[in-house]
Amino acid sequence: MNLYHSKIHRSLLVKDARTQQRNNAELRFRAYGLTAVSVGIVALVILLVSIFTSGMTAFQQTKLQVTLELPEAKLDKKGQRDLVAMKKVTTIGYFKVLGDGLIAQLERLGVETGLKAKEVREILSKESAATLRNAVLADPSLIGSTVTMEFLANGRIDGYFKGRVDRASAQLDKNVEPGQLDIADALAERRLMYTRFNFNFILAPDASDQRPEAAGLGVAILGSIYMMLVVLFVALPVGVAASIYLEEFAPKNRLTDVIEVNISNLAAVPSIVYGILGLAIFINMAQFNQSSPLVGGLVLTLMTLPRIIIPARAALKSVPPSIRDAALGVGASRMQTVLHHVLPLAAPGILTGVIIGLGQALGETAPLLLIGMVAFVREYPAAFTSDSGLFGEASTALPVQVFNWTQRADPSFVERASGAIIVLLVFLLIMNALAIFLRRRYERRW
Amino acid sequence: MTKLPIKISAKNVDVFYGAAHAIKSVDVEIADKMVTSFIGPSGCGKSTFLRCINRMNDTIDVCRVTGDIMIDMEDIYDRRVDPVQLRAKVGMVFQKPNPFPKSIYDNVAYGPKIHGMARNKLELDEIVEKSLRRAALWNEAKDRLQEPGTGLSGGQQQRLCIARAVATEPEVLLMDEPCSALDPIATAQIEQLIDELRSSYCVVIVTHSMAQASRVSDRTAFFHLGELVEYGYTSHIFTNPSDKRTESYITGRIG
Numbered sequence: 054m055n056l057y058h059s060k061i062h063r064s065l066l067v068k069d070a071r072t073q074q075r076n077n078a079e080l081r082f083r084a085y086g087l088t089a090v091s092v093g094i095v096a097l098v099i100l101l102v103s104i105f106t107s108g109m110t111a112f113q114q115t116k117l118q119v120t121l122e123l124p125e126a127k128l129d130k131k132g133q134r135d136l137v138a139m140k141k142v143t144t145i146g147y148f149k150v151l152g153d154g155l156i157a158q159l160e161r162l163g164v165e166t167g168l169k170a171k172e173v174r175e176i177l178s179k180e181s182a183a184t185l186r187n188a189v190l191a192d193p194s195l196i197g198s199t200v201t202m203e204f205l206a207n208g209r210i211d212g213y214f215k216g217r218v219d220r221a222s223a224q225l226d227k228n229v230e231p232g233q234l235d236i237a238d239a240l241a242e243r244r245l246m247y248t249r250f251n252f253n254f255i256l257a258p259d260a261s262d263q264r265p266e267a268a269g270l271g272v273a274i275l276g277s278i279y280m281m282l283v284v285l286f287v288a289l290p291v292g293v294a295a296s297i298y299l300e301e302f303a304p305k306n307r308l309t310d311v312i313e314v315n316i317s318n319l320a321a322v323p324s325i326v327y328g329i330l331g332l333a334i335f336i337n338m339a340q341f342n343q344s345s346p347l348v349g350g351l352v353l354t355l356m357t358l359p360r361i362i363i364p365a366r367a368a369l370k371s372v373p374p375s376i377r378d379a380a381l382g383v384g385a386s387r388m389q390t391v392l393h394h395v396l397p398l399a400a401p402g403i404l405t406g407v408i409i410g411l412g413q414a415l416g417e418t419a420p421l422l423l424i425g426m427v428a429f430v431r432e433y434p435a436a437f438t439s440d441s442g443l444f445g446e447a448s449t450a451l452p453v454q455v456f457n458w459t460q461r462a463d464p465s466f467v468e469r470a471s472g473a474i475i476v477l478l479v480f481l482l483i484m485n486a487l488a489i490f491l492r493r494r495y496e497r498r499w
Numbered sequence: 500m501t502k503l504p505i506k507i508s509a510k511n512v513d514v515f516y517g518a519a520h521a522i523k524s525v526d527v528e529i530a531d532k533m534v535t536s537f538i539g540p541s542g543c544g545k546s547t548f549l550r551c552i553n554r555m556n557d558t559i560d561v562c563r564v565t566g567d568i569m570i571d572m573e574d575i576y577d578r579r580v581d582p583v584q585l586r587a588k589v590g591m592v593f594q595k596p597n598p599f600p601k602s603i604y605d606n607v608a609y610g611p612k613i614h615g616m617a618r619n620k621l622e623l624d625e626i627v628e629k630s631l632r633r634a635a636l637w638n639e640a641k642d643r644l645q646e647p648g649t650g651l652s653g654g655q656q657q658r659l660c661i662a663r664a665v666a667t668e669p670e671v672l673l674m675d676e677p678c679s680a681l682d683p684i685a686t687a688q689i690e691q692l693i694d695e696l697r698s699s700y701c702v703v704i705v706t707h708s709m710a711q712a713s714r715v716s717d718r719t720a721f722f723h724l725g726e727l728v729e730y731g732y733t734s735h736i737f738t739n740p741s742d743k744r745t746e747s748y749i750t751g752r753i754g
Contacts, residue, residue: 382553382664384610384614
């Protein structure tokens with residue numbers, strides 16, 4: 054008895070070795086956790102900073118204002134304002150007229166250039182001739198008058214205002230002369246050249262290699278929206294129905310075990326495999342249009358389904374069984390039990406899964422490459438035409454557009470690609486915010 | 500036992516959970532307009548047997564019931580019986596109060612709604628009021644019918660569940676340890692309520708509390724290891740049990 058007493062008589066004010074050891078272990082563990090979180094945050098910050106610094110400039114574009122005459126002799130030789138005849142004048146012709154107008158404007162302003170006419174003209178984007186031509190064809194009465202219009206500046210000039218190009222680098226670059234930069238400075242001084250918010254980056258279609266300044270995301274955004282609609286309207290009902298059946302109705306046997314394991318496996322299948330599958334099934338077998346948002350959406354649906362079913366089943370499983378008992382106890386059928394009581398309670402969880410699945414689908418690139426959505430598309434795809442059906446017109450998608458632009462030679466496309474990533478991130482943020490908002494709203498009802 | 504109208508009669512009932520033999524050849528006859536309690540140690544099968552009476556065990560895949568259970572001389576395990584209809588006739592109150600996460604009104608109105616018992620809102624209002632009155636909850640709930648049922652206290656929630664169960668006008672009311680999650684005051688209220696329900700329903704209650712069984716029930720069945728050991732008048736079981744195991748249980752030596 055005495056021995057026992059003497060043994061356990063210890064002061065609580067002094068930590069024993071074991072307690073100290075345990076406390077140290079806990080401190081170490083916390084430090085590991087904190088380090089991991091910090092590394093994650095630092096990586097995220099670096100990523101965002103690098104994307105935003107190189108991408109934000111895509112939302113600004115350098116433009117210049119030119120006041121020029123539109124000579125009838127060059128643009129409509131017959132003077133009949135006949136559109137068919139007028140269309141024979143190509144953008145090359147218009148580019149000359151526009152260039153002459155710019156040179157005349159510089160003379161009026163008293164800007165000494167010392168450059169060849171061709172070099173002065175190239176301050177303008179190649180796209181600007183098309184801008185002028187479209188304006189004239191839309192309103193032939195402009196011919197013969199003097200107009201003041203806004204045109205895109207060449208990508209290099211744009212780069213000069215964004216700090217990407219300077220005189221030293223212009224010396225080495227055969228695409229731009231230091232003299233052109235002097236003209237740009239002179240025009241900027243007179244407020245005839247300026248940078249403005251670039252609506253065309255979001256609205257305009259893609260442009261060719263030679264005119265990065267005109268390239269936009271319009272077609273890609275439209276294509277992505279169409280695909281998300283397809284995914285939403287196919288994957289949501291199919292996924293939710295499948296998870297309800299598996300969770301609430303299916304008998305638990307060997308077959309359902311196999312199905313369950315395989316759904317988990319499908320979620321881990323590399324996305325490019327779905328691309329091959331889509332190519333074989335939707336394009337080769339079902340003969341849907343290549344490059345169409347319909348096929349893209351269906352491929353993404355296949356990919357997203359397991360990613361919706363798994364969280365949806367988890368959400369259904371987390372509804373307390375007492376609710377099912379209660380509903381069955383008052384004589385509800387199993388279907389009524391599920392639809393009236395279980396599904397509303399699981400809805401927030403299901404919704405979160407669906408939106409995360411959609412988010413993944415939105416950012417998916419690989420399977421779309423295989424079904425031809427990497428094509429260069431200038432025409433806005435229509436949601437429906439009688440020829441191509443629903444979402445059947447060729448389109449591209451946001452992540453594919455990023456992939457596309459990073460492969461082009463002109464350095465201006467780097468800025469465009471980063472800008473496209475920002476747009477993609479904004480879309481993802483909007484979707485996640487929507488998920489949180491809907492979840493909060495739903496949960497408050499109970 | 501004196502002859503009383505028999506509501507539920509079970510013959511040779513065996514229940515298996517997979518390979519486990521949960522109920523062994525139980526024969527019992529339960530009288531109408533009476534409170535019958537099932538007592539016994541945990542895992543003795545009393546809840547399992549109770550859940551056979553409204554076929555709640557159907558939802559468990561591995562559960563298999565053999566033998567006959569008759570209500571009003573009809574075999575409830577007959578192929579033609581739809582468990583949904585059966586459960587409207589045999590209401591159930593669970594161990595833990597489990598109101599739907601909806602308003603008090605909707606909780607009570609749900610059963611009558613799905614069974615098409617009310618033709619219009621007025622009739623439904625009537626049913627809700629009648630059910631809440633029967634469950635002795637009307638006075639506390641009448642001013643807050645649109646508030647969530649989950650916002651009530653534990654005892655009130657359990658009375659709400661009773662109101663929900665009686666709203667479908669059942670003939671049998673099964674209660675699976677309805678007071679085990681409640682404090683003594685709420686328990687007393689529920690017990691008083693059970694006493695009042697006796698006149699309209701055939702009430703079967705599973706309880707862990709022998710005191711409760713002796714307070715509320717007319718007859719008591721003692722289950723042990725899946726067998727029905729003894730069944731008779733409550734007063735008789737508690738004062739003069741004929742089986743050794745019953746005696747050991749009620750005196751606290753087993754269980």
